[in-house]
Amino acid sequence: MTSSTAKTGTPEVNPVTAADISASLKAGFSDFLARPVMSGAFGLFYVVFGIFFLWCLVWLGKVWMILPAAVGFPLVAPFAAAGLYEMSRRLQAGERFGWSEILTVMADQRKREMGWMAFVTLFVFWVWMYQIRLWLALILRDAPFSDLDGFLNTVFFTPQGWLFLAVGTCAGAILSAALFSLTVIAMPMLMDRDTDFVTAMLTSIRVVVENPVVMLGWAAIISGVMLVSMAPAFLGLILALPILGHTTWHLYRRAVQPLEG
Template sequence: MTAETATPTPPRKALPETVPLTADDIRAALRDGVADFRARPVMSAFFGAFYAVFGIALVWVLLSLGKVWMVIPAIIGFPLVAPFAAAGLYEMSRRLKAHESFGWSDILTVMARQRQREMGWMAFVTLFIFWVWFYQFRTVLVIVLQDASFSDLDGFLATVFFTPEGWLFLAIGTCVGALLSAALFTVTVIAMPMLLDREIDFITAMLTSIRVVRENPVVMLGWAGIITVTMVLSLIPAFLGLIVTLPILGHTTWHLYQRAVRPVEQASAQPTP
């Protein structure tokens, strides 16, 4: 093939440019997240309340259907879908930072439009990992507690927390759950707000999220720890703590994304080597 007829190889699309993070970035993002919540407390709390009511309804349905064994994985795995549920909070923070006025219809309309964008694929990834969590929980339950019997929630909890087999079950389930949570956090923590903010494919968004976590392991591990502890404490009072904590975490995640990934206009202005 001659040089005249050769088809040039299209240039590889570069990932968005990332910025190193420090603990100060988390503190600053938290301050901005709290400020966003205080700027629109009712609208922010609405998303937290919706998430809490959904969690309460999920547990009630499982108990009504006699699916006692599913209550624990539902409660523990419930926070896995929080990043997708926070899409409206990301949009609120974006508009607040840009000093744009907005109302309920603006935010809800933007959320509805995400179905037609790459955010839908991220929802699929999130729900798939949620399904894997339930499947592995059931598998470990059958293998470890195969001879145990429980007909109500109290009996199930007694078996899990007060028998040697239950302790083994908790140890294995905790390790597997931690791995799944770490994987989901890594691919979504930056990807979710980025997909709402930019016209970008979900693969690029996930790769960027992975890159941010890989380049800032200590900082991002700290942020993951804050999210985990906050969500667990919020679930204790019948999910009601989520009314406040989920919006603050959602707003904060948006601001952390803004600090972790260089804006498009700034990235394009960087001198090329």
């Protein structure tokens, strides 16, 4: 158990305002400044994995997968930020910690419910990649491209490509909204409480449903920052991922009431 307040049960959900988002961002940035090297290391790992993943696609000759993989890669960011949530929890509690404490807590998650959340996250990413392949086959089946430049030219400079982008964007928005609703609160909640992943997901959905405008704004901030940070060869994510991860922890603490007892 990672927190002395962790108990089983269904927590109460608080109203979330724009002021909560702002305060959480300030607290998240403060956590990053408190441990910049450790926080940045989690971002660096995420970046290295992303670059390696795209290199594998190039090596396998799956050029059509590079663009959707790059766009869909932020979907797995909430799971990648697990260590950042634990860092913020300890900073908020005034606890001292080093790499061994954080990595031990992360490793212990395999005995709890985080593994199921990882499955949900990766399943949605798989669905994203599969539906892109489906639209590719239906819309661009006659388009000639054998390399990345040919694929990008087809997608961005032909009517079939524009249709592909429009359909893919709509489908991706639906998947992203679903995953955001399921995980935005669930991930840090599982790090903080001894609860099951279904309860965590339902709590996350309740926070989004009861605060739709504010949470939609937070989703837009995450999407915008992540996509812009990916532009310079993913390198901006070294800073963006940890700051957003720390911020998500503080937003969770504001959105969900601590359990009594």
